Amino acid sequence: MTSKLIFALNHMVAPGLEPAAFFALCRELGISDVEIRNDLAGNAILDGTPAGVIRDLAAENGTSITSINALQRFNEWNDTRQAEAIELADYARDVGATALVLVPVNDGSGQADGERQRNVRESLTALKTILGDRGVRGLVEPLGFEICSLRSKREAAAAIADVGGLDVFRLVHDTFHHHLAGEPDIFPGMTGLVHISGVDDPAVGVADMRDPHRILVDAGDRLDNVGQIRALIAGGYSGLLSFEPFSPAVHHLADPQAALAQSIEFIRSRV
Incomplete structure (x- = not known):
């Protein structure tokens, strides 16, 4: 089963690296797929680097940009969101990214039964055209x-x-969020990308887990990344496993390449 594992790196593994150094890190690890982000200060996309420059830097290092992460509050559709969606979809197309990650409202609003389902459908209907027209x-x-x-x-x-969106949309299976949600079904056939990160802090309860707890996957992992990956593959998933740790402990590693290589080997040895 290990031969089916294809890893990717989200720029959140080393957010302090400029794009060229990030792509070089991928190359050194033998990883050919990356996720770039639009929420890293002083870095593409926020610093205004043209898409063509980032596309060329990726190509020089033998890497492909699989996604931009992310359109935030995608299920709160309004004129501002539409403008953001168009801008990001244009950038994704021009940088050669195959996808745009869509992240929902996460502030306690829009949760009411009926309201949340309606909001998602409204947004997906609009995004189906915006993304579909750009091949994203x-x-x-x-x-x-x-x-x-x-x-x-x-x-x-x-x-x-x-909304008839099966040609345009897929799900992200994030191992951290899947564990927190407590939803047993995994939908491997609908999954277009898997985000992986681990939590090994024994003191934090599941309901209190937050992004800063998210480290690289190791033997102390409480989220059962290995079990989740096994189930996805058994269900037919053959796509990317993209590292997305948010812990400052990971971001400040002196040697992220060695730590990532160790986590990759750990997962390969157990899946």
């Missing part, structure tokens, strides 16, 4: 936090089907 896939990422307006992959999958 939308990756819907439910978040497991109790305050999130879209926690359930089942609800997301139903909304995608209802």
